[in-house]
Amino acid sequence: MDLDLRIPIGLMFALVGAILTAFGLKSDGNVALYAKSLGINVNLWWGLVMAVFGLTMFWFGQAGQMRVEKERDGKKKKAAS
Amino acid sequence: MAKLTAVDWLIMLLYFGFVVGIGFALKPKMKTSKDFLQAGRALPAWICGLAFLSANLGAQEVIGMGASGAKYGLETAQFYGIGAITAMIFVGIFMMPFYYGSKARSVPEFLRLRFDEKTRALNACTFAVMTVFSSGISMYAMARLMQTLHVFDGLFRAQGWAPEGIFTFSIVLSAAIVLAYIFMGGLASAIYNEVLQFFLIIAGFLPLVLLGLRNVGGWSGLKAAVPAAYMHEWKGVAHASTNPMGVEIIGLGMGLGFVLAYGYWCTDFLVIQTAMASKNMESARRVPLIAAIPKMLFPFLVVVPGILAIGLPTPHSTTVTRVENGAIIHEINVVPPQVEQGRGLVPAKLNPVTGKPMLTASGEPLLDYDMATPNMLLHFFPTGILGLGLTALVASFMSGMAGNVTAFNAVFTYDLYQSYIYKKGSDRHYMTVGRFATVGGILLSIGTAYAAINFNNIMDTLQLVFSFVNAPLFATFLLGMFWKRATGHGAFSGLIAGTAAAMLHHGLTLPIEARSGIHGGWIAVLHHYPSDMAQNFWTAIFAFWVNFIVTVGVSYCTKPRPDAELVGLVHSLTPKPESAKLVWWKRPEALAAAILLAVIALNIFFY
Numbered sequence: 001m002d003l004d005l006r007i008p009i010g011l012m013f014a015l016v017g018a019i020l021t022a023f024g025l026k027s028d029g030n031v032a033l034y035a036k037s038l039g040i041n042v043n044l045w046w047g048l049v050m051a052v053f054g055l056t057m058f059w060f061g062q063a064g065q066m067r068v069e070k071e072r073d074g075k076k077k078k079a080a081s
Numbered sequence: 082m083a084k085l086t087a088v089d090w091l092i093m094l095l096y097f098g099f100v101v102g103i104g105f106a107l108k109p110k111m112k113t114s115k116d117f118l119q120a121g122r123a124l125p126a127w128i129c130g131l132a133f134l135s136a137n138l139g140a141q142e143v144i145g146m147g148a149s150g151a152k153y154g155l156e157t158a159q160f161y162g163i164g165a166i167t168a169m170i171f172v173g174i175f176m177m178p179f180y181y182g183s184k185a186r187s188v189p190e191f192l193r194l195r196f197d198e199k200t201r202a203l204n205a206c207t208f209a210v211m212t213v214f215s216s217g218i219s220m221y222a223m224a225r226l227m228q229t230l231h232v233f234d235g236l237f238r239a240q241g242w243a244p245e246g247i248f249t250f251s252i253v254l255s256a257a258i259v260l261a262y263i264f265m266g267g268l269a270s271a272i273y274n275e276v277l278q279f280f281l282i283i284a285g286f287l288p289l290v291l292l293g294l295r296n297v298g299g300w301s302g303l304k305a306a307v308p309a310a311y312m313h314e315w316k317g318v319a320h321a322s323t324n325p326m327g328v329e330i331i332g333l334g335m336g337l338g339f340v341l342a343y344g345y346w347c348t349d350f351l352v353i354q355t356a357m358a359s360k361n362m363e364s365a366r367r368v369p370l371i372a373a374i375p376k377m378l379f380p381f382l383v384v385v386p387g388i389l390a391i392g393l394p395t396p397h398s399t400t401v402t403r404v405e406n407g408a409i410i411h412e413i414n415v416v417p418p419q420v421e422q423g424r425g426l427v428p429a430k431l432n433p434v435t436g437k438p439m440l441t442a443s444g445e446p447l448l449d450y451d452m453a454t455p456n457m458l459l460h461f462f463p464t465g466i467l468g469l470g471l472t473a474l475v476a477s478f479m480s481g482m483a484g485n486v487t488a489f490n491a492v493f494t495y496d497l498y499q500s501y502i503y504k505k506g507s508d509r510h511y512m513t514v515g516r517f518a519t520v521g522g523i524l525l526s527i528g529t530a531y532a533a534i535n536f537n538n539i540m541d542t543l544q545l546v547f548s549f550v551n552a553p554l555f556a557t558f559l560l561g562m563f564w565k566r567a568t569g570h571g572a573f574s575g576l577i578a579g580t581a582a583a584m585l586h587h588g589l590t591l592p593i594e595a596r597s598g599i600h601g602g603w604i605a606v607l608h609h610y611p612s613d614m615a616q617n618f619w620t621a622i623f624a625f626w627v628n629f630i631v632t633v634g635v636s637y638c639t640k641p642r643p644d645a646e647l648v649g650l651v652h653s654l655t656p657k658p659e660s661a662k663l664v665w666w667k668r669p670e671a672l673a674a675a676i677l678l679a680v681i682a683l684n685i686f687f688y
Contacts, residue, residue: 012099023088023465043465
């Protein structure tokens with residue numbers, strides 16, 4: 001199962017984070033909408049948190065995937081020679 | 082009521098896309114039945130560990146824990162403290178060497194290796210039925226929730242469909258998605274999606290808890306807003322009358338900590354399958370331990386929203402009169418009767434015929450605790466993050482269902498089909514059978530979803546099923562793994578006697594304020610328990626001990642198997658695991674000790 005799971009998780013969180021951030025920016029200052037969340041623009045703030053988390057996860061996943069692939073190539077070369 | 086906009090739908094669709102996408106990405110890697118049903122036994126420990134936790138994070142956890150938090154308070158956290166976490170340590174340190182080391186492909190198969198064919202057949206059949214039942218409950222709960230929250234109402238109105246179809250639409254939608262990704266990627270797909278769901282739950286519930294706590298004025302504000310007994314895990318636990326759950330210390334310690342939790346975490350193939358999918362013995366032993374770490378922190382995410390829901394002020398109909406530009410303006414805010422009769426954000430249950438709130442025997446309104454967590458979501462989340470919260474909820478339902486379906490696949494294919502129906506098939510044949518078992522399992526779950534409607538707390542229903550089937554099971558594994566004298570005849574008769582004892586006990590006792598029937602007392606009522614939870618615990622205790630005593634008794638009367646056949650299956654005859662050679666702090670035992678210390682610290686803190 002050589003699919004680094006951090007890649008899809010990171011990607012999904014980054015995308016959801018981006019959507020929430022964009023929506024939060026657009027709806028910023030909408031008092032009626034954010035009355036529920038005690039006046040805090042939760043979309044913007046939580047969107048940013050999720051985007052940062054997602055990108056970090058994605059970055060580590062990419063690095064991990066590359067390492068695995070390099071190892072596998074190394075093994076293949078050894079087997080060939 | 083959920084007013085969803087395009088943003089919410091976008092987030093939910095994105096999640097569905099990723100879930101099915103992961104199945105699609107894994108599809109080319111499914112070459113043998115081992116790939117499909119056991120994830121190739123090649124996954125890293127952290128993935129399996131988070132999936133181990135998530136597999137149990139279905140309907141009963143997220144909605145049920147919130148419901149119990151609202152009903153019983155912080156005592157619910159006991160499910161974690163003494164129960165689950167020590168059980169997870171036990172299964173990782175002591176039992177995993179036999180599960181993983183025996184090369185059994187499923188828990189029932191382990192029973193065949195250790196005991197005999199009939200014990201396996203009994204376990205495989207009851208387990209298959211139980212998984213279908215559980216995933217049916219998950220589906221039912223999800224469809225009901227979608228109905229109550231009016232998630233699909235807008236969509237149905239826009240399409241001009243009859244609103245009666247929402248229940249069926251939710252069931253078919255969730256079933257189709259779960260079917261798609263398991264059919265393609267098997268257990269690996271289920272495990273990957275469980276990990277995705279783990280992170281999603283945190284993303285959806287952490288802001289909810291933070292907002293809720295901010296609203297009531299922090300932890301001390303919450304303490305002031307609910308009855309004192311709600312905020313203690315242990316205080317008042319010595320007597321049934323002084324704690325909200327109505328269970329005394331022996332019932333709690335034995336029933337919850339030992340029998341129910343150990344029966345579940347140590348023997349249920351639903352969770353064990355994720356540990357058995359890891360890449361080596363070392364990882365397999367670490368899987369439950371890795372799962373135990375986030376498990377300690379989960380009460381904060383799933384139980385606290387329920388307590389917050391009780392602690393918040395109950396909405397009432399209000400009339401505000403003010404004078405504006407010489408005109409008198411009345412602003413009337415009408416709250417529906419079920420909300421006004423409720424406590425905090427937990428609504429009262431309405432009688433569907435009269436439309437009036439239902440009352441308990443003592444005249445108090447009957448509360449719909451299952452709505453505690455969903456109402457919190459609706460109360461605090463504006464559109465946007467509401468989509469995220471609902472997606473987290475949907476994700477938990479679907480992965481709970483998926484775990485059951487993959488467990489069903491493996492048990493059906495290996496323990497029923499390959500053992501009793503068609504023995505000499507090629508590996509390719511069994512992989513196809515596994516794939517189509519997915520379809521069969523999901524169809525059966527849909528059937529049970531339409532049949533599961535009687536309890537006001539989903540968890541009580543599940544605990545009832547577990548206490549009939551699982552509680553006696555733990556005695557069988559305990560004796561099987563640690564007492565080499567235990568025989569197949571002993572195990573088999575013990576299991577039958579244990580399950581019979583559970584049913585008999587349930588049939589003879591009744592929680593107060595309940596009528597005879599599904600709540601118990603269907604033979605005769607000999608004893609009343611203060612709550613259905615207390616009754617469930619005692620059912621489990623009886624089942625466990627009857628099984629234990631019968632197994633020991635029958636084993637002494639029957640011929641034991643020679644020691645040579647039991648190597649790798651019984652503790653005293655198995656060489657120590659490899660990890661004994663590692664530096665002390667790298668061993669799973671060191672991790673286990675650290676977790677144990679942390680649990681004790683948490684319990685002292687929340688005394």
